[in-house]
Amino acid sequence: IVRVIDVFEENETSYIVMPFIEGKTLESLVEKNGPLDYGLTVNYIGQIANAVGYIHKRNILHRDIKPDNIMITADNHAILIDFGSAREFIQDKTQHQTSILTKGYAPIEQYSSNSRKGAYTDIYSLGAVLYYVLTGTKPMDATERLYDTMPEPKQINSQITNTANKTIIKAMQIKPEDR
Helix, strand or coil: CCCCCEEEEECCEEEEECCCCCCEEHHHHHHHHCCCCHHHHHHHHHHHHHHHHHHHCCCEECCCCCHHHEEECCCCCEEECCCCCCEECCCCEEEECCCCCCCCCCCHHHHCCEEEECHHHHHHHHHHHHHHHHHCCCCCCCCHHHCCCCCCHHHHCCCCCHHHHHHHHHHCCCCHHHC
16 A cells, blocks of 8 residues: 555645655556466455455545556555545445546446445455456446446456456456355
């Protein structure tokens, strides 16, 4: 998780000061190289999953996990950045939160400002990131998936293991209770 150095308010806006991270976004790595190696991908996603677990234990949802918000350093550290959409949450409780999302990476419950949210909200996004990194293809938007079937990752990249394919499908279930 990106470290916070300072927080202050000015011009009726809150600002967060963080260190500069030398590296590339996960999105730019996939755009440049295509789907990444399975072992490297699992390393990155494992690091991000640990970071997400850490914030969830503190009742924080990131709400904008996507390849562009994951920085990869030269020594292969994955760092979750951009907590501007993050909010406190109470697991499975309906809370009013602004509807902030990135199509393809946001689960269906994020489309409503007044819906039940929980750790499963970020789990969907982690699955979508894994889908993108292993296939090189942005996942179908959750609202489109209500009417159309998204190709399984293994249909796009036959090198994906059955376990990874099942993990992604499970994480990206439309209904939160199925994730």
